Amino acid sequence: MKVLMKGNEALAEAAVRAGCRCFFGYPITPQTELLEYLARRLPEVGGVFLQAESEVAAINMVYGAAGAGARVLTSSSGPGISLKQEGISYLAAAELPCVIVNIMRGGPGLGGIQPSQADYFQATRGGGHGDYRVIVLAPASVQEMADLAVLAFELADAYRNPVMILGDGILGQMMEPLELPPFKEDLPAREWATDGCRGRARRIINSLYLDAEELERHNLRLQEKYRRIAEREVRWEEYLTGDAQVLVVAFGTCARIARATVKAARSEGIRAGLFRPITLWPYPYRQLQAAAASARAVLVVEMNAGQMVEDVRLALEGRVPVHFYGRTGGMVPASGAVLQELRRIGGVGRVQHVRPA
Amino acid sequence: MKVLMKGNEALAEAAVRAGCRCFFGYPITPQTELLEYLARRLPEVGGVFLQAESEVAAINMVYGAAGAGARVLTSSSGPGISLKQEGISYLAAAELPCVIVNIMRGGPGLGGIQPSQADYFQATRGGGHGDYRVIVLAPASVQEMADLAVLAFELADAYRNPVMILGDGILGQMMEPLELPPFKEDLPAREWATDGCRGRARRIINSLYLDAEELERHNLRLQEKYRRIAEREVRWEEYLTGDAQVLVVAFGTCARIARATVKAARSEGIRAGLFRPITLWPYPYRQLQAAAASARAVLVVEMNAGQMVEDVRLALEGRVPVHFYGRTGGMVPASGAVLQELRRIGGVGRVQHVRPA
Amino acid sequence: MASRVVLHLERERCKGCGLCVAFCPREVLGLAQELNGLGYHPVEMRAGERCHGCGRCALMCPDLAISMAKGEAV
Amino acid sequence: MASRVVLHLERERCKGCGLCVAFCPREVLGLAQELNGLGYHPVEMRAGERCHGCGRCALMCPDLAISMAKGEAV
């Protein structure tokens, strides 16, 4: 049976059903409902809800709890996610599984609280120090807020790696009917967790390697893992790409808008299609290249100044001109405006490269 | 007259000569000498040295001091720079000039303390939230540690933007002879600083725009500024690129090593050249493309897992195969090993694309 | 004739919170039936003659909607 | 015969810091002339017979280089 829920709450409830019994976080708009929902919900299932004194504290509580073997969740938005960067780098380095939610709002600085996608670089390139990767999942509906939450915990455990869910204010606040996932009972064993060494050798959770050769070996191990993830875990969705002459690439809320645009464009006779990356890291480079095979032009639509454009260009390597339409600061692209862009580039295939400044 | 100084100290002394009278920072290897030098030096010139309680506090002190009109410096390494990301986003958003030094060490997490270049993404793509850019300068010698410090303050003021100097443990610790820059006397007026509204309208330093349209306008203004910077401020160096069949691209310490390699390769008859970006943002895309005009292969050398490779690929758009040689975790590429790579790819031009995972 | 204190109530700053009303020791003030431009029932003078200028209303007003001046009755 | 306490000095853990020497009330211990494997002048027994097993040396040793056992003299 479908229920009607806010994205933030759907994600929270799905996390509980995925076996997460542990949340540490700090209020910030537009993700606060997630926190508030779990403040009520987790005690009902015997879980731990703790409002941390800050995002810095929260992410380090996540470190402790993950190291102790829990499925653990934290969430925030823009400024709070920035504060978590040191902790995320530590989590990735110590290979601790956890799920981090960023319900993006307009930046930079204090910015605003309206929806945005301006933390794409931060999420996909690692806002913290060092060579590490975080798996980044980009839901585009309330249903996916729930489904990808479940997937996030699975991936986190499978690879012992932090997973980020990159939503935006609209996805967090929006209500849509959804099918809640079933309760997960059997969590994978954690042969590495520090939960007291009764009857076994002691264990250490650590990211320090004072010897450079050792640290390099550790880094090579991590890179090897990232390669494995990149091979196996790429996810994306295509809509009418088969014969598309003009391909829209968009994720999250923008992909919802773009879908409506593509529909409208088709009804005007423009052979438009939509490529929606679901994993932003690993990015579906090859899949995008394939989807763009028939395209004469590509239009990237984002709620930022064109950050994903780089990944699209890396995928296409100059074979197709890449255009960009974006709004920032909490403004949301109107599907009408996107349609106009499509008409412009889809009609004449004007070759105009976007080059990041 | 040349003096022999550590890179960290040369940078610090150059900052003082550039008119910086204000430092807030927190100890961390391998940048601590910078802090310690200024603890002695700034009081001598009537400046402010303050050891902050943390990197978070330090970057926010920088915000206050920059807003009050000072030329202000802070420095750190890996984990500390991650903690500063929220503050850097605020500085960029409020358009406050300041100079931030990252003397990189091996990561991720606590990692190690040996030299590294693994914070390239963080520096060039913005580790903080929102659409913002920080000018990133990459010195490759002690002389440049000093010279680019002076340039950094000039650029920061010219564009009212944070500037990052991205060095590494070797550059920070190394001693080389250098010509110290002259003392700068006349600093530009700061018509926007909040220093008390005597006889004028009051001023506000701020990054909050609750209205999305206003925030978008602010973002467009920022993007326009970034475009201007990208047009005007690209800096790079070329060495024997004119007829190079195989082009090495490297920055900082790696560029020093690569220069030796290129020399050695030439003496073996390999037509090698070196392209060294000095500004990592804005990246010299067009200049690299031009320098690679005669190249049959490009080799990127970094002390990380291949982060700059993305910028090189964005510049070359598939026209030349891009190869990568890197060491991580504090290991430094040996010029011999780089030479071997050059021989491999320079000889046969084996086409092998590097694709970021 | 003793100079007296005159209250000035700024209706369009008032949010009808009622603090002034509650703290006036002489029941001088009340909230109006109608709404002001902000959508609130603003403060109004009910019995100005009872006011002895103690200023408690102004002290408690969070919105700078009450000021006071010494002068002749207006 | 009263059982007595026997000190065990672990030369190769010792860093020659001298804390044990300084805190021994009976001048039982000293630092050796030669270096140990770590490059330090390690602790040595100078006058074992004076030791009354008070354990002050062991309490102050930061490097777990001194342990004590009850037993016959060895």
Next chain:
Amino acid sequence: MTHEIIVAGFGGQGVLFTGQLLAYAALAEGREVSFIPSYGPEMRGGTAHCAVVISDEEISSPLVEEPTAALVFNLPSLARFEPRVKPGGLLLLNSSLVHRPVQRNDLLVYRVPASEIAAGLGLDRVANMVMLGAYLALSRAVSPETVRRLLEEKIFARSPQLLEVNRQALEAGERYTGSLALGA
């Protein structure tokens, strides 16, 4: 058909509740639906609004750019949303609070004295139900019966008095067909 509805007014006028009620009713009828509220520090006075999409097909974009109907509870909201309504769309005004004339002449404008009707029922706050009733009578976006059942079984199941006045308000709105006005 796809209904794209904006409900807008002051913070305390129950506009988000109205939108959610519509959304729940659509769900109960097995339709596709989405609901997006405005959010943020608007609790401190100011305006609130929400966007509801109800459709029989999958909803591509939940964003409402050109609403097929706007329920406007106060003056600032009229300024904001009048320009956005789809040509030929519905514009419902709470005429008790919105006095100024409508500029556009391509809309179906209905002036409902919702606050007055609500006051007549003894509870100012149910003006939103009057508006909703009027809207449903005009659009049939969902069946008023579904809304009534939701009020009874879910929302006011344990407060019969509130249920009663809300139901009355809804029905008053449904009955209030009058006063179609073409703008300007």
Next chain:
Amino acid sequence: MTHEIIVAGFGGQGVLFTGQLLAYAALAEGREVSFIPSYGPEMRGGTAHCAVVISDEEISSPLVEEPTAALVFNLPSLARFEPRVKPGGLLLLNSSLVHRPVQRNDLLVYRVPASEIAAGLGLDRVANMVMLGAYLALSRAVSPETVRRLLEEKIFARSPQLLEVNRQALEAGERYTGSLALGA
């Protein structure tokens, strides 16, 4: 000619000072020079080392991969740096502390009983100057005279006693030509 020198030993043996002195001397002679110390928590015991490059041309890379000379003050440093010295290069050992034989047979190995010589001069700590003196006598990387002037005018200008013993150590090293040994 380009000299690429490694100086390595225990933390307290003055290896960084030795390298810096070399670098300062090179600067004083107007040569190109670079100095890279090892750094980090090695203050807590452990070893330290530094790399000095002295050249008449611009120095491409300041990193010393294949030193032309290694001044080795203790055993762990021998293990670490012996394999890296350039074939035909110089390997100077403080033979007072390094007893094991050298494995390689393509190096010019000099065993200098530096600690003993220093002890003879009454100050253990100047073993580094003995090593430096010996190295300069063998390599002429910089002139010993330059080093002496630096010691006099800059470093020990205000402590004549330290100056004296350091100078004596330097000269003792210079004089200690003996004992070339080909490894293994």
Next chain:
Amino acid sequence: MSSTFAPPEALTKVPFHYCPGCTHGIIHRLVGEAIDRLSIRERTIGVASVGCSVLAYNYFNVDMQQAAHGRAPAVATGIKRVLPDRVVFTYQGDGDLASIGLAELVHAAARGERITVIFVNNANYGMTGGQMAPTTLLGQITTTTPSGRAVKEAGYPLRVVEMLATLEGPVYLARVSVHDPANVIRARRAIIKAFEVQLQDLGFALVEVLSICPTNWGKKPVEALSWLKEHMLPVFPLGEFRAVS
């Protein structure tokens, strides 16, 4: 006709965005009055924090900086160190100051930074919709303590002034309230003192002002003031905890 009680010059004419009855407005006025009284408007720099008072930069008629959440004391330190002859104050809520920003506060206090901190304790996070703050009372219901704050999960309310009173850096520490006119007058006096010690270059000064949040407490403004008096005063006793003689 001479004005005896008018909005201070140190406030702009911009109407406050606060909820009806929110005492942030009173406290703004008191700060403005202190600045007027000491004639320091043209050399004062204020630091707005993140909370309901984030827009304070629109209201104080002085040069203003808007600081990141919790970091106002660090920002103020940066300003004051550069401009030691200016007057610098921060205006912070309890979430901002006592939760995320605690380290910056305590260290500024321990350093004896010459700044004046106005600390508005309304026992919850107003701006984000009423979550628990460190100052939330035991048993108090907030959106993140839906069954009331319980010691076992969420610990004890933090008494900031008492804690700072163990340090040597602060020269003036007081807790006041604005729940009635007499207390408003006392609060004004305390705020003036907190600026005076800065003018005398003596050290760090902080005034904690107990305040109400009718919206998130779910109470009418007048009720909220009574609740403050009844429930907050016992936990947060008023008085001067450190004063210069």
Next chain:
Amino acid sequence: MSSTFAPPEALTKVPFHYCPGCTHGIIHRLVGEAIDRLSIRERTIGVASVGCSVLAYNYFNVDMQQAAHGRAPAVATGIKRVLPDRVVFTYQGDGDLASIGLAELVHAAARGERITVIFVNNANYGMTGGQMAPTTLLGQITTTTPSGRAVKEAGYPLRVVEMLATLEGPVYLARVSVHDPANVIRARRAIIKAFEVQLQDLGFALVEVLSICPTNWGKKPVEALSWLKEHMLPVFPLGEFRAVS
């Protein structure tokens, strides 16, 4: 022959990397002894911090986590909340705990987290080469206070235990020293108590241990102990500041 004084089982055999005479070693042993005494080795999880004791995970023979600089109390909170029947302790230096990590410490204490904090105060940052710490004494020379710590620039030494004693969450707070055998014995007792209150589920416990840093103080170990006694004890008085009866 029965051993009367041997390295505790709760320590591994790995030799410490600390400088000669550094009392981190003594304090490690005391923690190990406490764990042995209470027979909790197999259910204890330790949290190493960033400082000279960063490698503590190599020495304590229990499950260990290495935490980011200053965040050990947050990490310990995460562990303890998930595993409430385990024993969790942190081992932190004064830079880690009192400077960058102050907010996490105070909030863990205010929440009454059931953790045991071992706080090693050596009046400077040992690991990074002797910079000023919040606990550095006035006049003390460090690499960042080359003319001695001066109040005007760097403020006053922070007395952590006294500050925490104003909170309700802590149930055991003590300051001890290891500058002579009698004090080592007292320190041992305090550390045992700090674990006992955790076993009794009573609340937060912290033991501050005054320690030496011969290397960065530029003193021989024995001299350093005298310096501690002479200069640190007057500023950091020993005793129990909060104890359960």
